[in-house]
Amino acid sequence: MGAQAAGPLVVGVDSSTQSTKVLVVDAASGTVVARGRAPHVAGGGAGKESDPGRWWASLGAALGQCGDAARQAGAVSVAGQQHGLVTLDAAGAPVRPALLWNDVRSAPQAERLVAELGGPAAWAERVGSVPGAAFTVAKWAWLRAHEPAAAAATAAVRLPHDYLTERLTGEAVTDRGDASGTGWWAAATEAYDEGILGHIGLDPAALPRVARPGEAVGTVRSAELPLPRGALVAAGTGDNMAAALGLGLRPGRPVLSLGTSGTVYAVSRRRPADPSGTVAGFADARGDWLPLACTLNCTLAVDRIAALLGRDREAVEAGGEAVLLPFLDGERTPNLPGASGLLHGLRHDTTPGQVLQAAYDGAVFALLKAVDQVLDAESAADAPLLLIGGGARGRAWRETVRRLSGRPVEVPEARELVALGAAAQAAGLLLGEDPAAVARRWGTARGTAYAPRERDTAAWERLTATLADGEALLRR
Numbered sequence: 001m002g003a004q005a006a007g008p009l010v011v012g013v014d015s016s017t018q019s020t021k022v023l024v025v026d027a028a029s030g031t032v033v034a035r036g037r038a039p040h041v042a043g044g045g046a047g048k049e050s051d052p053g054r055w056w057a058s059l060g061a062a063l064g065q066c067g068d069a070a071r072q073a074g075a076v077s078v079a080g081q082q083h084g085l086v087t088l089d090a091a092g093a094p095v096r097p098a099l100l101w102n103d104v105r106s107a108p109q110a111e112r113l114v115a116e117l118g119g120p121a122a123w124a125e126r127v128g129s130v131p132g133a134a135f136t137v138a139k140w141a142w143l144r145a146h147e148p149a150a151a152a153a154t155a156a157v158r159l160p161h162d163y164l165t166e167r168l169t170g171e172a173v174t175d176r177g178d179a180s181g182t183g184w185w186a187a188a189t190e191a192y193d194e195g196i197l198g199h200i201g202l203d204p205a206a207l208p209r210v211a212r213p214g215e216a217v218g219t220v221r222s223a224e225l226p227l228p229r230g231a232l233v234a235a236g237t238g239d240n241m242a243a244a245l246g247l248g249l250r251p252g253r254p255v256l257s258l259g260t261s262g263t264v265y266a267v268s269r270r271r272p273a274d275p276s277g278t279v280a281g282f283a284d285a286r287g288d289w290l291p292l293a294c295t296l297n298c299t300l301a302v303d304r305i306a307a308l309l310g311r312d313r314e315a316v317e318a319g320g321e322a323v324l325l326p327f328l329d330g331e332r333t334p335n336l337p338g339a340s341g342l343l344h345g346l347r348h349d350t351t352p353g354q355v356l357q358a359a360y361d362g363a364v365f366a367l368l369k370a371v372d373q374v375l376d377a378e379s380a381a382d383a384p385l386l387l388i389g390g391g392a393r394g395r396a397w398r399e400t401v402r403r404l405s406g407r408p409v410e411v412p413e414a415r416e417l418v419a420l421g422a423a424a425q426a427a428g429l430l431l432g433e434d435p436a437a438v439a440r441r442w443g444t445a446r447g448t449a450y451a452p453r454e455r456d457t458a459a460w461e462r463l464t465a466t467l468a469d470g471e472a473l474l475r476r
């Protein structure tokens with residue numbers, strides 16, 4: 001338990017890939033009065049899967065670490081990893097573990113769906129995004145092709161945050177932000193696309209209702225968690241949309257998030273439609289849009305390479321000409337789902353610290369390339385990058401971003417911006433305010449500013465050339 005609270009308390013939840021994080025926040029001041037964190041157990045097998053029941057157990061464990069504070073909450077909101085396919089049977093129990101956003105087995109289904117329904121430009125215009133393996137639509141198609149009995153037993157399909165909200169409230173409900181990552185929510189009409197659902201054999205009745213931004217979707221009805229029965233529950237959203245809320249983000253401010261996934265995004269008033277597929281045209285949790293590019297290999301990949309080299313993650317060294325594309329899990333940006341890691345440019349005098357630095361460079365390269373693509377054309381070219389996620393705590397990550405982007409960088413003091421954004425959504429509901437305005441009032445984006453550094457164009461060019469020349473290997 002931390003500081004004293006002046007206002008009512010709210011709970012914000014981030015159910016992410018590796019863990020569940022919970023914040024209990026004073027709705028008046030934004031002061032975090034208690035926090036909890038519990039890991040998820042990752043499932044084995046070839047793909048990336050996770051048992052939704054474990055998310056619920058971790059939520060209970062994380063709330064349990066908050067002492068009495070969580071029991072006093074007036075409102076709750078759950079944000080979660082995007083895209084995951086949760087399949088429930090008629091009794092509401094998971095049919096099988098959820099297929100997660102970073103499971104690339106669904107890449108062939110994504111490719112087929114894009115071709116079958118008019119090609120990339122048609123998808124970008126209709127849905128807002130060209131679906132890749134990450135999108136729920138491709139995961140559902142994979143399930144039907146590989147596990148038809150599981151697909152046939154599915155009575156309800158949910159996203160990770162919807163699953164948790166439903167267990168809290170008993171309501172089958174989602175929001176426009178997370179729905180926009182399914183591939184069956186049409187950005188053009190802001191509704192489920194029955195043509196796409198028909199094509200993939202998914203009954204619209206199996207899907208949750210899409211709540212309006214700012215709606216109270218229910219109250220806490222479950223007695224299984226240390227939360228007060230009757231507390232208001234907000235719609236929740238996807239984790240990136242929640243972090244945008246948590247920063248009180250306005251158009252023109254690019255965010256770089258370094259966590260299990262790497263993401264780069266900005267709020268936009270215009271509906272995005274990128275036929276190249278680099279930028280997903282997500283909706284935000286309010287009424288705007290959240291153009292976003294996402295990589296599969298970020299902090300976990302670099303930490304793995306540090307472990308392979310037997311080095312601390314901060315033990316980088318400058319110099320040398322090594323290039324490392326750390327695509328250990330395949331890659332999404334660029335779209336190379338079958339890729340593995342590629343190391344090039346070794347010499348007798350290359351040091352392990354230089355190889356580790358090359359892994360950082362390779363992990364942020366595609367994200368930095370996409371910064372200008374997620375920003376509207378009229379955004380200031382020198383707008384500082386807001387650096388968030390677990391990696392933002394690391395010096396090597398921060399200095400790599402400064403060196404390769406040439407932009408000023410700001411690192412907010414507040415950790416856990418996803419959970420904080422969920423808390424702001426809960427506070428907005430309780431106080432009748434815009435959640436982004438709540439976050440701005442809380443001062444969540446306040447932090448340390450770092451001046452721009454001269455851009456390392458030589459490293460940038462080496463990365464560009466290695467990616468182009470290595471294409472045949474990376475597509476294998």
Ligand SMILES: Nc1ncnc2c1ncn2[C@@H]1O[C@H](COP(=O)(O)OP(=O)(O)O)[C@@H](O)[C@H]1O
Pocket residue numbers: 016017018019258259260261299300303313389390391392393394395397
């Ligand atoms: N002090 C630190 N320096 C560098 N990296 C860190 C630090 N603390 C945590 N991390 C990295 O942050 C990652 C977790 O980030 P987080 O944003 O919490 O992940 P998630 O995507 O699951 O929400 C870990 O994989 C770890 O590598």
Ligand SMILES: O=C(CO)[C@@H](O)[C@H](O)COP(=O)(O)O
Pocket residue numbers: 016017018080081082083101134181238239240259260261262263280294
């Ligand atoms: O797939 C995406 C965005 O499209 C990922 O950003 C997931 O939402 C997972 O997030 P983290 O667990 O890395 O925060």
